[in-house]
Amino acid sequence: MRQGFEIVIVGGGITGLTLAASLVAMKHAGALSITLLDAAPRPSFSVVDDVALRVSAIATGSAQLLDAVGAWQHVLDSRASAYERMCVWDENDTPTSGTALNFDAAEFAVPQLGFIVENLLLQDALLRRLDSADATLDFSSPIRSLRQVGRRYRVELEDGRKLLADLVVGADGARSFVRSAVGIETRKWPYGQAAFVTHLMPEHAHEATAWQRFRADGPLGILPLADGRVSVVWSTTPETAGRALKADDAELGRMLSVASDYALGELTVSGPRGAFPLGAQHAQHYVLPGIALVGDAAHAIHPLAGQGANLGLQDAAALAAVLESALADGLHPGDRPVLRRYERARKGANATMLHFMTGLNRLFTTDSRLVAELRTAGMRLFNHSGPIRERAVKAALGVR
Numbered sequence: 001m002r003q004g005f006e007i008v009i010v011g012g013g014i015t016g017l018t019l020a021a022s023l024v025a026m027k028h029a030g031a032l033s034i035t036l037l038d039a040a041p042r043p044s045f046s047v048v049d050d051v052a053l054r055v056s057a058i059a060t061g062s063a064q065l066l067d068a069v070g071a072w073q074h075v076l077d078s079r080a081s082a083y084e085r086m087c088v089w090d091e092n093d094t095p096t097s098g099t100a101l102n103f104d105a106a107e108f109a110v111p112q113l114g115f116i117v118e119n120l121l122l123q124d125a126l127l128r129r130l131d132s133a134d135a136t137l138d139f140s141s142p143i144r145s146l147r148q149v150g151r152r153y154r155v156e157l158e159d160g161r162k163l164l165a166d167l168v169v170g171a172d173g174a175r176s177f178v179r180s181a182v183g184i185e186t187r188k189w190p191y192g193q194a195a196f197v198t199h200l201m202p203e204h205a206h207e208a209t210a211w212q213r214f215r216a217d218g219p220l221g222i223l224p225l226a227d228g229r230v231s232v233v234w235s236t237t238p239e240t241a242g243r244a245l246k247a248d249d250a251e252l253g254r255m256l257s258v259a260s261d262y263a264l265g266e267l268t269v270s271g272p273r274g275a276f277p278l279g280a281q282h283a284q285h286y287v288l289p290g291i292a293l294v295g296d297a298a299h300a301i302h303p304l305a306g307q308g309a310n311l312g313l314q315d316a317a318a319l320a321a322v323l324e325s326a327l328a329d330g331l332h333p334g335d336r337p338v339l340r341r342y343e344r345a346r347k348g349a350n351a352t353m354l355h356f357m358t359g360l361n362r363l364f365t366t367d368s369r370l371v372a373e374l375r376t377a378g379m380r381l382f383n384h385s386g387p388i389r390e391r392a393v394k395a396a397l398g399v400r
Ligand SMILES: Cc1cc2nc3c(=O)[nH]c(=O)nc-3n(C[C@H](O)[C@H](O)[C@H](O)COP(=O)(O)OP(=O)(O)OC[C@H]3O[C@@H](n4cnc5c(N)ncnc54)[C@H](O)[C@@H]3O)c2cc1C
Pocket: 010, 011, 012, 013, 014, 015, 016, 037, 038, 039, 040, 055, 056, 057, 058, 119, 141, 142, 143, 171, 172, 173, 174, 176, 177, 195, 197, 233, 276, 294, 295, 296, 297, 303, 305, 306, 307, 308, 309, 310, 311, 312
């Protein structure tokens, strides 16, 4: 086996860090020299700080992936919020109506459906794992250029340093520098929506339930936090998101109590707020010789089912598995046939999820009466569909 392949991972978000942690944990890690670069400063997390604005619903399958790389226990020891139930309803109905979709962990013989975790905590847990591993972590290090030199890539940093890589992994998010530097095009599906995010204290207990109300302007997700508060992700028009950003706390509480149809009673604003533009995009290719894209650099999807970070975690695990078996077979990790195995493993699955989320968002934001009636009938049918319902929930849980 040839020694000393240089792997440069660009992006220290959840996906890039998970890939690095997976690579250092593998049997053939000694054959790799791993550098992770991020343009931003190293993220810091402390349990004494208030819950950060960005949280993600982490599926059980993703928690298992994080556990396999030694990062999950720290998340559990800090402040993950397990959710045991999910309730999804149409704005014309109520959470207790016959068309509402209710899922309970007990029904699927699992202790919880997933966990609500701060993105910062996930990064912190992965960084703690990497701090004791043989990998170079370089924060506050934006890339200036990326050029192919023979079979390798030369990565030049803003501070003038240069690295030569056998494989560059673009884990640098939806506006990936790596993706555009190597000329990989994306297909885009604009949603004309923005996601408004904040934390609130509900009048009624959240009951460890993830709530989602499908409204004509977009879905409103209400995620349970461990301290009794909820984190709201409201996909709405950019104008409404703009109004929500500017409203005072009392007005914002009213807007969100109405938008949630008082499912948890009055909501009182209790945290920071922010808004993110929404749109789906998918890279035409995930790989080129010496290049691989993972996470949001490869695909960005609607947050309505909380799957974006979960897909990135699965990409990271799949790429690490492909590289491990290539090294075991004495193959070069930057070879196209090797990387194509990763692309084949993930691109179709990600496309299915992306189009499903885009379709679901359209299905609920349509103003057609006929579609609304078919939708209601479909939800009722889904509730009685046994195996289909079970398959859908297992897919959301990230387990087979
Ligand atoms: C409102 C909202 C709610 C969401 N909720 C959920 C949820 O509940 N569950 C879920 O699974 N997903 C959720 N998502 C999606 C999820 O947040 C993303 O899919 C996930 O964070 C993507 O992680 P990533 O590491 O691939 O990219 P990013 O988090 O974007 O990380 C990219 C990293 O690359 C770095 N970088 C960028 N450019 C450069 C450069 N030129 N040089 C060096 N470094 C660079 C950045 O600093 C950053 O650290 C949500 C998204 C939104 C908008």
